[in-house]
Amino acid sequence: MNTAVTIAGVTWKNPVTVASGTFGSGAEYSELVDLNQLGAVTTKGVANIPWQGNPTPRIAETYGGMINAVGLQNPGIDLFTQRDIPFLKQYDTRIIVNVCGKSVTDYVEVVERLGDEPVDMLEINVSCPNVKEGGIAFGQDPKALFEITKEVKAVAKQPIIMKLSPNVTDITEMAKAAEAAGADALSLINTLTGMKIDIHKRTFAVANKTGGLSGPAIKPVAVRMVYQVAHAVQIPIIGMGGIATGEDAIEFIMAGATAVSVGTANFHDPMASVKVAQGIEEYMKRYGVEDINELRGCVE
Amino acid sequence: MATTKMTATVIHQEPIGTGIFSMQLQAAEIAKQAKPGQFVNLYSKDGSRLLPRPISLCEINGEAGTLRLVYRTVGKGTEEFARLHAGDKIDIMGPLGNGFTMQEEKAILIGGGIGIPPMLQLAKELSQQSVEVQVVLGYRDETFLDEEFAPYGTVYFASEDGNHGVKGTVMDAIREYGITGNVIYACGPTPMLRAIQAYALENGIVAQLSLEEKMACGIGACLACVCKSKEKDHHTNVNNKRICKDGPVFFAEEVEF
Numbered sequence A: 001m002n003t004a005v006t007i008a009g010v011t012w013k014n015p016v017t018v019a020s021g022t023f024g025s026g027a028e029y030s031e032l033v034d035l036n037q038l039g040a041v042t043t044k045g046v047a048n049i050p051w052q053g054n055p056t057p058r059i060a061e062t063y064g065g066m067i068n069a070v071g072l073q074n075p076g077i078d079l080f081t082q083r084d085i086p087f088l089k090q091y092d093t094r095i096i097v098n099v100c101g102k103s104v105t106d107y108v109e110v111v112e113r114l115g116d117e118p119v120d121m122l123e124i125n126v127s128c129p130n131v132k133e134g135g136i137a138f139g140q141d142p143k144a145l146f147e148i149t150k151e152v153k154a155v156a157k158q159p160i161i162m163k164l165s166p167n168v169t170d171i172t173e174m175a176k177a178a179e180a181a182g183a184d185a186l187s188l189i190n191t192l193t194g195m196k197i198d199i200h201k202r203t204f205a206v207a208n209k210t211g212g213l214s215g216p217a218i219k220p221v222a223v224r225m226v227y228q229v230a231h232a233v234q235i236p237i238i239g240m241g242g243i244a245t246g247e248d249a250i251e252f253i254m255a256g257a258t259a260v261s262v263g264t265a266n267f268h269d270p271m272a273s274v275k276v277a278q279g280i281e282e283y284m285k286r287y288g289v290e291d292i293n294e295l296r297g298c299v300e
Numbered sequence B: 001m002a003t004t005k006m007t008a009t010v011i012h013q014e015p016i017g018t019g020i021f022s023m024q025l026q027a028a029e030i031a032k033q034a035k036p037g038q039f040v041n042l043y044s045k046d047g048s049r050l051l052p053r054p055i056s057l058c059e060i061n062g063e064a065g066t067l068r069l070v071y072r073t074v075g076k077g078t079e080e081f082a083r084l085h086a087g088d089k090i091d092i093m094g095p096l097g098n099g100f101t102m103q104e105e106k107a108i109l110i111g112g113g114i115g116i117p118p119m120l121q122l123a124k125e126l127s128q129q130s131v132e133v134q135v136v137l138g139y140r141d142e143t144f145l146d147e148e149f150a151p152y153g154t155v156y157f158a159s160e161d162g163n164h165g166v167k168g169t170v171m172d173a174i175r176e177y178g179i180t181g182n183v184i185y186a187c188g189p190t191p192m193l194r195a196i197q198a199y200a201l202e203n204g205i206v207a208q209l210s211l212e213e214k215m216a217c218g219i220g221a222c223l224a225c226v227c228k229s230k231e232k233d234h235h236t237n238v239n240n241k242r243i244c245k246d247g248p249v250f251f252a253e254e255v256e257f
């Protein structure tokens, strides 16, 4: 039985990684999860300098999901390369570094800094507000997305995964812009912008007022978007949004994803990612699937 | 020390006040390594409620492998836990957080409302180390756990309605009874902790404060639960500390909240 997948020339032992921001850089979870059993570990977004993040409360539970406005708090690329990359290198798993920034030059700086580091792939989070362009996220404008993808690709030494925002009218337009600019792969979806009001306190549940909705509640939206994007571009897709079980992962793969990420489910069960990998194998055994790659996009 | 996620068995559960429950759990892997001021995450069986509910350890019996939790029902999660009976199972993870630093100095333990439970195990362990223990408990009106502290030290009360001890807050009780000590350990509502922080800093008394924030991972990975720190934190590299991992207990001079 083969569970290995290859994305932009990088082979993962199985198609499961963890979604950026839900797993830190793996150190805390490593007490509970054997990182060697994951196809890849995707780190929390890292910027050129440390970011303080948003005020608290930063999260709120919602029906079958949660809203977060952590605000991309991160220690900055210096400490990250000194501490987090060497930590992950101890494990037999692929390392994907998620990159964030407030301007194109911020992203380019981080991508350049990572060029000589032993990481396998870079995932570019374009849901960050572009401070220079009045706060509109790079991922909500196909021209801005094309530009940033091109700039990043020009300096990148590792394959580039562009992480798409679902907060757009037509996600295929974004996917095509990223592909045209040279992206090696796509990941989707990031969180859906949402809001929760605490009616007892008559205030917003997260201090930022709005936040990103994630978890099982968003899964059908994510599956639909993966399906649409898979039919619009040729480059491989890492699918995510509400995956908590092997069956959920199979759904994304059938919609056209090459690999999957487990995010919010880690908060309900720290072992969720490894259980998803095991669940995929169980499905394959049950249906006599020899190679996971056979299932990709099998529903037309 | 290793954090463990496990299925615990309810040994006993009973209400000990209006909407206040006391639950005994069999959870040996966690109990044998836990210390006062640490907490566990409780997980709901209902898939619509994904996030863990953090609850402090009220009593720890390492030998028997049991934990006691005392909690107030405030929403759907705690209401679900309140329906559990002896023999029922519940998924929990722990021990989480740093816990109190035991100091061999004359101690003032201050608990306000649902911040009282973690003080019980602390009172027990401090008294076992022959530390002079004074306990100040603050209630709105109805009392709970109040009689269980007596074996471990002198207990003082404050209540908003004045029916139990001093009428007012725990700070009023400290002034009224002239309670003095070298180390304060406190858990309770934020305004109470702020008052204690100010009092401790003014009077040069060491104070350990147990803070609260909304949590997702509970292990320091997601950065949901931070509070502002005076100094740059070595892990986050910014002026934020993670309450679930670096706390919940902080020294008064470390944090702003």
Ligand SMILES: Cc1cc2nc3c(=O)[nH]c(=O)nc-3n(C[C@H](O)[C@H](O)[C@H](O)COP(=O)(O)OP(=O)(O)OC[C@H]3O[C@@H](n4cnc5c(N)ncnc54)[C@H](O)[C@@H]3O)c2cc1C
Binding pocket: A060, A061, B039, B051, B052, B053, B054, B055, B056, B057, B070, B071, B072, B073, B074, B075, B076, B077, B078, B079, B114, B117, B118, B211, B212, B213, B214, B215, B248
């Ligand atoms: C370190 C720590 C220790 C705690 N110890 C105790 C204890 O010993 N006894 C006790 O009664 N309560 C304690 N709490 C508060 C307890 O976690 C909440 O009352 C509980 O999570 C409420 O869940 P719910 O589903 O009933 O309420 P809901 O309001 O429906 O919960 C919705 C969401 O908000 C979160 N939430 C709600 N209130 C709080 C809160 N005060 N702090 C953090 N998250 C919250 C819940 O975990 C859940 O994710 C502690 C909190 C922390 C952070």
Ligand SMILES: Cc1cc2nc3c(=O)[nH]c(=O)nc-3n(C[C@H](O)[C@H](O)[C@H](O)COP(=O)(O)O)c2cc1C
Binding pocket: A019, A020, A021, A022, A044, A045, A068, A070, A072, A098, A124, A125, A163, A189, A190, A191, A213, A214, A215, A216, A218, A240, A241, A242, A243, A261, A262, A263, A264, A265, B216, B222
């Ligand atoms: C607490 C939290 C923090 C996140 N941080 C990041 C981040 O730093 N960078 C990023 O690209 N996505 C971030 N995300 C989005 C997730 O990686 C993922 O795209 C999204 O949550 C959907 O997947 P899920 O439903 O499995 O969580 C974060 C999500 C959560 C819940």
Ligand code: FES
Binding pocket: B214, B215, B216, B217, B218, B219, B220, B221, B222, B223, B224, B225, B226, B242, B243, B244, B245
């Ligand atoms: S709850 Fe995730 S860092 Fe504290």
